[in-house]
Amino acid sequence: MAAICPVCSLEGLPGERFCEECGTPLGATLCAACGAGAVDADGYCGRCGVRQPTGRDHSEIEFTAGAVRVAGVSDRGLRHSRNEDAMALTCAAVPAGPRAVPAPVAGWAAGDALPPAGHPPMPPAAAPDGAENAIIGVVCDGVSTSPRPDEASQTAADTAAGALAERLAAGLDPVAATHQATAAAAGAVAGLADAPSAAPACTPVSAGVDPAHVTIGWVGDSRAYWLSGPGSALLTLDDAGPGHMLTAWLGADAGEVVPHVRSFAPDGPGVVLVCSDGLWNYYPDPLALADAVPDAAADPLAAARTLVGMALQAGGRDNVTVLVIPFTGRR
Amino acid sequence: MSEQAQFTIRVDQNKYLPVGGTEVHAIVTVEATGPLETVAQHAQAAEVIIIDTSTSMATERIGEARKAAMAAIDTLRDGVHFAIIAGTTKATMVYPHRKEMATMNAETRQAAKQAVSGLIADGGTAIGTWLRLAADLFEPYQGAIRHAILLTDGHNQHESAAQLDNALAYCQGKFVCDCRGVGTGWEVAELRKIASTLLGTVQDIPDAKDLEADFRAMAQQAMGKALADVALRIWTPQTAKIKFVKQVSPTIEDLTHRRVESGPQSGDYPTGAWGREVREYHVCIEVTPGGIGQEMRAGWVKLVQPDTGMQLAAGNILATWTDDPAQSTQINPRVAHYTGQAELANLIQEGLQAHREHDFATATARLGRARQIAEESGNEATAKLLDRVLDVDRATGTVRLKPIDRAAEIALDVGSVRTVRTRRDPDQG
Structure with a gap:
């Protein structure tokens, strides 16, 4: 098919790969900024010169696991030159069957808002081949003052999500799986450091959502929320001192990392929201978040986009990353 | 042929512009290395x-x-x-x-x-x-x-x-x-x-x-010249405008009007033949402002031999917008140095012109200021040429014109375009 050169508008002959007039590759990606120039191998527009957003400047994930749609959106924001947040979203087939709700573990502060616990688990449902789906979502925020924070966050997100999926698939208890996955991520991030004084660092939060439980693990100030109308609540407790001073993180300079892990069995449907501080700095209140995206369970991608959009609208001072994982229980 | 001249392009600039900023400055250093003498022998x-x-x-x-x-x-x-x-x-x-x-x-x-x-x-x-x-x-x-x-x-x-x-x-x-x-x-x-x-x-x-x-x-x-008819090729974004292209080392030479269009959004500035040498260019490009955090290639500088189509080296002049004044207000030391050297040359030209017109007050002011810049920037050769036409009272700082003889005037005029490279490479500390 004959292509029109995006740069000089000359119509090429069928089969031609480059414009006769100006040498621009025909059928090349068009610039995201001016919409008219072809992007060259270095990532710059051949017309307006703007460097194209990399995959991480704005990325979206959406997939369906079983009957559940899940989604994530990550954005560079308006003030930072790169996105140091990272996200990972995956699923694992886990052995079906009711499991006991694990006991709350250290790191959980009494009095923190928690959905009412102690309700009986939902009745088991027959899953094909005796397996059910667990959704695994991880958000990591790179610590800006550390070297290569973007690398730290991506490494931690990938490592934690992979390890968590593997252990849940193996039938491991979600709390133990979360501890092990966080330890694996901590090791991987520590391994990035050239020296303890130059240690890439990040703050991860993970969510493992199986048909019976929601299990959250975190180190630092990335957060998870439970969104369910008036029962909405913050699930994490920031490792932060006054003025957002981080008190825990992953990195070679972090010492021994003890993640916070908590797990609960929701008594009804809701949405697990996993996010970086780019969102919650503007919108910390669980009820306000739930109100902003009432249809999050039906269209998680739209909800994630809405929340990221709200953070950008509010100023976008930081990178912002949002995962939306609906919890439906066994139906 | 295994023995070839090698060229490198280095770009010194502060790519950060304030919000709404449009003017990008860069010093482009072109250096010819490799077995140039051998290549020249066979040229x-x-x-x-x-x-x-x-x-x-x-x-x-x-x-x-x-x-x-x-x-x-x-x-x-x-x-x-x-x-x-x-x-x-x-x-x-x-x-x-x-x-x-x-x-x-x-x-x-x-x-x-x-x-x-x-x-x-x-x-x-x-x-x-x-x-x-x-x-x-x-x-x-x-x-x-x-x-x-x-x-x-x-x-x-x-x-x-x-x-x-x-x-x-x-x-x-x-x-x-x-x-x-x-x-x-x-x-x-x-x-x-x-x-x-x-x-x-x-x-x-x-x-x-x-x-x-x-x-x-x-x-x-x-x-000693190894390669003839070499040009600096500069690509700019469609909405950008080249304000000037100046050779600033070893001498100041405005190349802006020498541009020969060489393709869409691209022009060639002829530089003649090259042997073992380093030349530096000050490029100033006016761009349309981008959003905060956005990076733009404001200029893509290549050294080419237009007749043979050979590309010898390339470098990027970038622009990134920021609301952090600590980033956008820094002036790159090389840009500052050559801006000063260009001002020095201008002051001498203006001073000599004023002298020809018997406007001795202006001549004294311009040449006196030139003397100061020459000394501050380490341009000793130009300072010496200025001393042939000026008396500077070290104690009071008072500058007086000497009776200017023709040879001194010519020497100063000719020498005014000669610059020094930065005394201390900012990268070497």
């Missing part, structure tokens, strides 16, 4: 030596000019195409006798020196005519290193300015010409125009006895 070269034989040369000057021409002939290597022209109101072939180039060997070398020894000074001055003959002689040697030496001692009195301009337009791009003015009867502006158009240098030789060494050095330098 085809053509050399024309033009000697002014007007009547005013008929002092010791013609004798020194003969010696200088012979020294240059001795310096050219075997195999080089060459010719000697004598210039008066017309251009005369001195060697070979026909209007063509000879090829250097023991025999032609001897014959050429013999011919030069018979040069006599008798006639007028029509430099455009001399240059036209040189251009015609170079005609069959496209692709070779084409270099001419022009020696004169007077101004172009037997041609109109328009005739010279036409001749320059005819010659532009056909060869590189280094110009030498001997004595004090020649016009700096005139020779500078010729040298600028033909991508060469100007040098004043107040004492004719120094011609021989200077000609030998020029011929040596010509023999």
